[in-house]
Amino acid sequence: MSEHETTAEPGGEPTRRDFLFLTTGMAAVVGGATVAWPFIDQMRPDASTLALASVEVDVSSLSEGMSLTVQWRGRPVFIRNRTEEEVEAAQAVELAELKDPVARNENIPNAEATDLNRSAGEGMENWIVMIGSCTHLGCVPLGQAGDYNGWFCPCHGSHYDTAGRIRRGPAPENLPVPPFEFISDSMIRIG
Amino acid sequence: MSGDHSTYVPSSGVGKWVDSRLPLPRLMHDSFVSYPVPRNLNYAYTFGGILMVMLVVQILTGVVLAMHYAASTQMAFDSVEKIMRDVNSGWLLRYMHANGASFFFIAVYIHIFRGLYYGSYKAPREILWILGVVILLLMMATAFMGYVLPWGQMSFWGATVITGFFTAFPVIGEPLQQLLLGGFAVDNPTLNRFFSLHYLLPFMIAGVVILHVWALHVTGQTNPTGVDVKTKTDTVAFTPYATLKDALAMVVFFVFFAYFIFYIPNYLGHADNYIQANPLVTPSHIVPEWYFLPFYAILRAITFNIGPIDSKLGGVLAMFGSIAVLFFLPWLDTSRVRSAVYRPWYKVFFWVFAINAVFLGWLGSRPAEGWYVTASQLSTLYYFAFFLIIMPLLGMIETPRRVPNSISEAVLSRKNGGSGQPAAAVSAPEDRA
Numbered sequence: 001m002s003e004h005e006t007t008a009e010p011g012g013e014p015t016r017r018d019f020l021f022l023t024t025g026m027a028a029v030v031g032g033a034t035v036a037w038p039f040i041d042q043m044r045p046d047a048s049t050l051a052l053a054s055v056e057v058d059v060s061s062l063s064e065g066m067s068l069t070v071q072w073r074g075r076p077v078f079i080r081n082r083t084e085e086e087v088e089a090a091q092a093v094e095l096a097e098l099k100d101p102v103a104r105n106e107n108i109p110n111a112e113a114t115d116l117n118r119s120a121g122e123g124m125e126n127w128i129v130m131i132g133s134c135t136h137l138g139c140v141p142l143g144q145a146g147d148y149n150g151w152f153c154p155c156h157g158s159h160y161d162t163a164g165r166i167r168r169g170p171a172p173e174n175l176p177v178p179p180f181e182f183i184s185d186s187m188i189r190i191g
Numbered sequence: 192m193s194g195d196h197s198t199y200v201p202s203s204g205v206g207k208w209v210d211s212r213l214p215l216p217r218l219m220h221d222s223f224v225s226y227p228v229p230r231n232l233n234y235a236y237t238f239g240g241i242l243m244v245m246l247v248v249q250i251l252t253g254v255v256l257a258m259h260y261a262a263s264t265q266m267a268f269d270s271v272e273k274i275m276r277d278v279n280s281g282w283l284l285r286y287m288h289a290n291g292a293s294f295f296f297i298a299v300y301i302h303i304f305r306g307l308y309y310g311s312y313k314a315p316r317e318i319l320w321i322l323g324v325v326i327l328l329l330m331m332a333t334a335f336m337g338y339v340l341p342w343g344q345m346s347f348w349g350a351t352v353i354t355g356f357f358t359a360f361p362v363i364g365e366p367l368q369q370l371l372l373g374g375f376a377v378d379n380p381t382l383n384r385f386f387s388l389h390y391l392l393p394f395m396i397a398g399v400v401i402l403h404v405w406a407l408h409v410t411g412q413t414n415p416t417g418v419d420v421k422t423k424t425d426t427v428a429f430t431p432y433a434t435l436k437d438a439l440a441m442v443v444f445f446v447f448f449a450y451f452i453f454y455i456p457n458y459l460g461h462a463d464n465y466i467q468a469n470p471l472v473t474p475s476h477i478v479p480e481w482y483f484l485p486f487y488a489i490l491r492a493i494t495f496n497i498g499p500i501d502s503k504l505g506g507v508l509a510m511f512g513s514i515a516v517l518f519f520l521p522w523l524d525t526s527r528v529r530s531a532v533y534r535p536w537y538k539v540f541f542w543v544f545a546i547n548a549v550f551l552g553w554l555g556s557r558p559a560e561g562w563y564v565t566a567s568q569l570s571t572l573y574y575f576a577f578f579l580i581i582m583p584l585l586g587m588i589e590t591p592r593r594v595p596n597s598i599s600e601a602v603l604s605r606k607n608g609g610s611g612q613p614a615a616a617v618s619a620p621e622d623r624a
Contacts, residue, residue, distance in 0.1 A: 040370075043384065049374045069471055074376030076471045132471075133376070136503060137355035139348060139473040154475045155352065156491060156559050170494060172501050 049073075053191045059127075060186035067143055069132060072190045076132035076140050077178060078151075079188065082162060087125050089149070090115040090163035098174075099166050105177035113174055118163040120182065129180050129188065130164045136171035151175065198225045222408060227426035228433045229414035231602050235309075236412065237440035238302040240433075244441060245295045246400065250393050252288040253337075256281075260340065262386035264379045267342035268467040286456040292334050293459045294448050296482035299327060308541055310529035311413045317521040319406040324517045326399050331514075333392040334480065336385040339377075343464030344474050350377045350385070352477060356490075359504040376470060416601045417529030418594060425598040476558060484555030485548055489513050489574065491559045492567035509571065516578045523578055525586030533592040537585055544577045 057070050059079055067080040082090075095101055095112060102110065103117035111117040120127035132140050132151075139155035146152030147168060148161035158169030165174040180190045199220040201207045210217055259278050261270040274281035303323070306312055312320035335353060339346045354371050358364040373380030411420055420426055427433075451458065459481055463474045479487050493506035500508065516523075531538045551570045557563045595601040 043370050043373055045369055045372075045374045046380065049378070049380065071470065074374055074378045074470060137352040138358075138376075139352065139477065140471060154473060155348075155477045170491075170502050170506070172503050 054189060055191060056183070056187055056189045058186055059188055064126065070190070072131070072178065077190055078128070078130050078132040078143065078164075078175075080128050080143070082119075082126045082128055084126075086149070086162035087115065087119075090118070090161055090165075093161065093163075093165075097167075099168075100173045102174070103177070104174040106179045107177065107181075113163075113165055115163045118165065118174070118177060120180075124182070127182075128164060128177075129190065130175040130177050132175070134158055134171055135166065135173040135175065136169070141175070197221050222404075222429075223434070224428070224430040226408065226429040227420070227423075228412055228429050229420055229425060229598050230427045230432075231414050231416065231598050232412065232433065232436070233415055234436070234440050235301070235305040236414075237437045238298045238305065239407075240437035241298045241441050241444050242295070242302060243400065245291060245298055246393065246396060249288065249291050249295060250397070252284050252291060253390070253393065255284055256288055257386075257390060260386075262340070262383050264342060264382055264468070267340060267382060271341045283452070286452045290448065290451045290456060290459065292337065293480070293482065294444070294451070295330065296334070298444070299330060300482070303327070304545060307544075308531045309413050309415055310417055310524070310526075310531065312521045313524060313529050314521065316406070316410050316413070319403065319410060320521055321518055322399055322403040322406055324514070326396055326403060327517075328514060329392055329396045329399065331483070333389060333396065334482065336389040336392070338480060339382065339385045340389060341464060342382065342468045344466045344468055344472075345461045345464040345477070347377055347468035347470065348473055348477050349479055350381065353479075354381075356507045356510070359507040361504070378470075413529065414598060415530060415532060416595055416598055417533070418596070418598055418601070421597050422599070478556055481552065481556075484553070485551035485574075486510050486513055486555075488551045488555035488567045489571045491555075492564070492571040494559075494564060494568075509575075513571075513574060516575065520578065520582070523582045525583050526589065526591070527586070528591040528594060530594075533594050534585075534589060535592060536589045540577060540581050540585065544573070547573050547577075 053073060055070060055072050057068065057079060059068065059081070062068055062079065062081040064081050065083045067078060069076045069078055071077070091114075093115070095114065098113050101113050103113045105111060105117055108117055116122065116125060118128060118130075119125045120129065134141050134153040134155065136153065136156050136158050139153050141151035141153040141158070141160060143151055146159040148159055150162040150167075151160040151164060152158070153160075153169065153171065156170050158171035159167050160171075160175055161167050163174075164177075166172070178190050180188055183189050197217055197220075199210075199214075199217040201210045201216070206216065209215070256274065259270060259274045259281060261267060271285070274285050276282075278284075306320065306323070335349070339350045354368055354377065357368045357371065360367065369375060371381075372378070373384060414420075461478065466474075478484070487510075490506045490510040493509050494502050495505070496502055497505050526534060526537065528534055531541055547570050551567070551574065554563055554567045554570060559567075595604070
């Protein structure tokens with residue numbers, strides 16, 4: 001700013017013009033950011049999208065070995081009443097064999113990826129609820145397919161086991177378990 | 192070359208009146224009529240003009256398609272079918288627009304490879320080149336968002352996969368993806384904003400094209416010899432010489448374009464995109480449009496973790512990197528010789544690169560399994576090695592052939608029955624006609 005004719009000599013006191021210049025500049029920056037915010041903010045998920053954050057599903061019709069896909073937040077959620085063999089196969093897996101050792105279960109954060117922690121819990125081990133969106137790039141995996149007879153994503157070849165844990169392929173994480181609870185024996189609320 | 196002395200002479204009274212107030216006709220005359228271009232430009236240099244026309248074609252057809260299109264998940268698919276069946280000439284306009292995107296990319300890839308071959312990115316044309324890469328990125332964004340609009344299965348799942356790239360970034364990834372989508376998955380808000388941006392971006396492209404042409408007219412065009420224009424005899428006037436050459440190339444280009452529109456309009460598309468988007472079912476084989484296939488192959492080639500970077504982030508970084516590396520090209524090439532014509536080794540590596548790029552595209556269309564993965568990895572390796580290793584090293588160790596003293600010398604030696612190599616002309620300059 002030393003080129004301003006009103007600016008004091010080097011080392012001298014700043015002038016009023018310096019002060020005005022700085023404050024005007026700051027006001028422009030803050031003002032610009034303030035105006036920019038609503039333009040960015042409007043892109044975030046809106047109230048109506050967030051309002052769809054909870055769905056209730058009747059699972060009474062699901063006998064052993066049957067699955068149901070429902071839509072939650074625009075994405076598919078798999079609800080499966082697993083067979084005993086599937087539960088046993090998943091329980092038999094050592095944690096050290098897993099690519100992602102975290103349960104990715106929003107109901108029990110930071111738990112280990114044991115079959116119990118992935119399922120609906122003690123006594124409900126046969127039930128598994130997960131977001132059916134491959135953790136690689138978001139395709140919908142196919143059920144009861146792949147090398148582990150769990151889920152298989154056809155897009156880029158990710159294999160999940162019967163507990164929805166990533167075992168092979170490019171996906172980095174286990175299929176996420178959304179927040180859910182059994183509100184009665186046959187009703188699940190997701191979200 | 193920037194036209195220091197304008198040759199525009201307004202002929203009428205009105206012309207003079209305008210010229211002294213807003214000399215736009217003078218600017219046009221100096222830029223597209225009297226503008227001097229190297230006399231040895233070949234047909235590879237006609238694609239800039241073709242691209243300008245393609246941009247106009249896309250904007251015109253796009254604007255009228257928007258008059259019939261409804262950007263809502265409930266109506267988008269049906270409105271496109273309505274355009275195809277009910278709207279007068281709608282089928283033609285839509286096929287022009289859809290195939291126009293493909294032909295836009297065909298032209299831009301030839302244009303880029305021409306630049307790579309003749310060293311068009313080298314000093315003093317770095318900014319010209321960088322602006323071109325910016326246009327390429329804008330084109331890719333525009334094409335991607337446009338492909339989402341018909342709301343078919345490929346639209347939906349392509350959008351899901353491509354916005355899924357952003358989830359690869361740690362911490363900010365998921366919020367960023369939700370910001371782009373306006374939700375937790377591709378849905379109505381996504382379609383709406385993509386339509387808005389798909390309408391906006393072509394005009395931004397047009398803006399950058401103006402800067403691109405401005406930069407071109409400051410430095411002047413390169414030419415196949417890579418030798419700078421030295422005297423007036425090295426150049427010809429843009430009109431009629433370049434104008435007519437561009438026009439002829441454009442007609443030939445449009446013959447191919449018309450063949451696709453009228454005979455095989457869906458050849459470059461996917462049948463799956465005639466199935467309405469279904470968020471619960473993924474098509475068994477998702478592939479992007481052909482012009483993204485090489486980059487898609489690079490994305491999928493990274494199947495291994497690199498230190499702290501997992502394979503997913505690695506793939507995304509490699510894919511973005513494959514375009515980003517182009518920005519640095521002017522400084523990666525260390526050779527003082529501009530044109531590949533006089534670089535015997537670069538020429539070989541260039542053609543291997545070109546074939547490799549096509550091969551990558553083919554690999555991108557294959558499922559990611561078996562030997563395709565290994566081949567993609569090797570091809571990706573060469574893609575990056577070409578820019579990051581071969582280009583810097585080759586400039587230092589390669590012995591270039593003798594470069595002609597001027598464009599005229601190169602042109603005249605060829606005319607005299609020379610082999611196209613300037614040596615003959617130099618050895619017997621008195622024989623020149």
